Amino acid sequence: xxxxxxxxxxxxxxxxxxxxxxxxxxxxxxxxxxxxxxxxxxxxxxxxxxxxxxxxxxxxxxxxxxxxxxxxxxxxxxxxxxxxxxxxxxxxxxxxxxxxxxxxxxxxxxxxxxxxxxxxxxxxxxxxxxxxxxxxxxxxxxxxxxxxxxxxxxxxxxxxxxxxxxxxxxxxxxxxxxxxxxxxxxxxxxxxxxxxxxxxxxxxxxxxxxxxxxxxxxxxxxxxxxxxxxxxxxxxxxxxxxxxxxxxxxxxxxxxxxxxxxxxxxxxxxxxxxxxxxxxxxxxxxxxxxxxxxxxxxxx
Amino acid sequence: xxxxxxxxxxxxxxxxxxxxxxxxxxxxxxxxxxxxxxxxxxxxxxxxxxxxxxxxxxxxxxxxxxxxxxxxxxxxxxxxxxxxxxxxxxxxxxxxxxxxxxxxxxxxxxxxxxxxxxxxxxxxxxxxxxxxxxxxxxxxxxxxxxxxxxxxxxxxxxxxxxxxxxxxxxxxxxxxxxxxxxxx
Numbered sequence: 157x158x159x160x161x162x163x164x165x166x167x168x169x170x171x172x173x174x175x176x177x178x179x180x181x182x183x184x185x186x187x188x189x190x191x192x193x194x195x196x197x198x199x200x201x202x203x204x205x206x207x208x209x210x211x212x213x214x215x216x217x218x219x220x221x222x223x224x225x226x227x228x229x230x231x232x233x234x235x236x237x238x239x240x241x242x243x244x245x246x247x248x249x250x251x252x253x254x255x256x257x258x259x260x261x262x263x264x265x266x267x268x269x270x271x272x273x274x275x276x277x278x279x280x281x282x283x284x285x286x287x288x289x290x291x292x293x294x295x296x297x298x299x300x301x302x303x304x305x306x307x308x309x310x311x312x313x314x315x316x317x318x319x320x321x322x323x324x325x326x327x328x329x330x331x332x333x334x335x336x337x338x339x340x341x342x343x344x345x346x347x348x349x350x351x352x353x354x355x356x357x358x359x360x361x362x363x364x365x366x367x368x369x370x371x372x373x374x375x376x377x378x379x380x381x382x383x384x385x386x387x388x389x390x391x392x393x394x395x396x397x398x399x400x401x402x403x404x405x406x407x408x409x410x411x412x413x414x415x416x417x418x419x420x421x422x423x424x425x426x427x428x429x430x431x432x433x434x435x436x437x438x439x440x441x442x443x444x445x446x447x448x449x450x451x452x453x454x455x456x
Numbered sequence: 457x458x459x460x461x462x463x464x465x466x467x468x469x470x471x472x473x474x475x476x477x478x479x480x481x482x483x484x485x486x487x488x489x490x491x492x493x494x495x496x497x498x499x500x501x502x503x504x505x506x507x508x509x510x511x512x513x514x515x516x517x518x519x520x521x522x523x524x525x526x527x528x529x530x531x532x533x534x535x536x537x538x539x540x541x542x543x544x545x546x547x548x549x550x551x552x553x554x555x556x557x558x559x560x561x562x563x564x565x566x567x568x569x570x571x572x573x574x575x576x577x578x579x580x581x582x583x584x585x586x587x588x589x590x591x592x593x594x595x596x597x598x599x600x601x602x603x604x605x606x607x608x609x610x611x612x613x614x615x616x617x618x619x620x621x622x623x624x625x626x627x628x629x630x631x632x633x634x635x636x637x638x639x640x
């Protein structure tokens with residue numbers, strides 16, 4: 157397209173100065189943006205109020221679309237159930253027969269477990285839920301893996317509370333607004349989760365890769381002990397995530413760990429449960445002495 | 457007989473069914489609001505319940521912004537990258553100020569190109585947009601990596617390709633909006 161006329165303002169001093177001022181404003185604005193960026197890099201929670209306001213504004217629309225999406229999925233499932241009714245019935249009956257035996261075994265194990273716990277005088281604060289919400293949006297165009305939850309401070313959601321879905325751990329709360337909260341998903345590169353292999357309790361750490369998978373790294377050195385198909389659950393170390401929440405399934409063994417896919421798919425989870433941090437009191441006491449992000453010498 | 461005022465004011469001939477076809481003015485509100493609103497709404501698309509495992513959704517706000525800038529040079533002032541970018545930052549999940557800086561740099565870059573390559577066609581604009589999109593996405597990853605742990609740049613390749621392929625569609629949408637904007 158032809159260059160616009162404003163680039164050659166002619167002999168008018170006013171127009172010339174006007175053009176010059178737009179360049180000055182542009183460069184000054186760039187520097188202001190760079191300054192804002194420097195502030196937000198130094199203090200990532202600094203502009204959370206602004207982001208929360210943005211999430212609050214778009215939340216009503218996101219809620220509507222989320223409902224539409226969910227009811228469409230339900231409808232598809234209902235129609236499919238009618239079509240598959242006969243074959244599904246037979247398969248489910250067979251499965252129910254098989255499950256009955258396992259259920260009885262599990263019942264016996266539960267009784268035994270309770271008895272052993274009683275013998276050991278073990279008391280753990282059980283996983284207590286704060287509130288139940290839904291994931292209504294995610295940062296699908298950014299490299300950060302952050303989702304928005306449909307409930308916020310109005311339901312008692314606070315920072316650093318773990319969030320889980322019916323199928324596994326989703327992430328943890330990083331910012332809260334009045335009626336929305338932002339959740340750092342386990343697939344974000346910043347989210348480190350202490351985990352273990354469910355079969356033998358092998359301790360490991362999980363770090364997100366930002367592409368839907370997580371990297372599981374065992375604590376001990378040496379060759380990767382994982383096998384494809386290993387099931388990973390949270391270990392409860394560190395006192396944030398409660399233990400034994402289903403976490404991921406190993407899909408590939410790497411030289412120093414394993415690649416795994418989290419069980420909870422944020423796009424397909426019907427609800428998200430915000431739970432209290434595991435060993436919350438112990439953590440609160442620790443935070444009172446040495447808060448996160450401020451390492452200071454603790455005097456005896 | 458006293459005639460009521462309302463009857464006096466009624467026209468004696470039937471009302472015109474059409475308006476004058478010439479000397480009509482475009483609505484100033486429409487001229488200003490349509491580009492601003494379209495970029496803002498495109499930035500907010502990410503707030504819809506779209507869940508992707510990796511960054512796959514194209515930066516629609518950026519696409520819309522670039523389309524307006526390249527299709528209608530002179531419409532958006534040089535400094536407009538800052539306010540539009542900061543608004544995009546509210547929704548994108550990037551550190552606040554990242555798009556403000558990158559979009560503004562993109563504006564200055566296109567301004568420099570405008571002074572060099574004066575007569576351009578759509579393909580050349582597409583090439584410029586492709587360079588800017590790739591640079592802004594990689595820059596965004598780099599900035600996110602300064603603030604937090606970030607994945608490697610390979611994770612961006614599908615998003616960059618998708619965004620570049622979507623640019624002509626964004627220009628089409630802009631052109632439709634533009635003809636609506638300037639309609640009298």
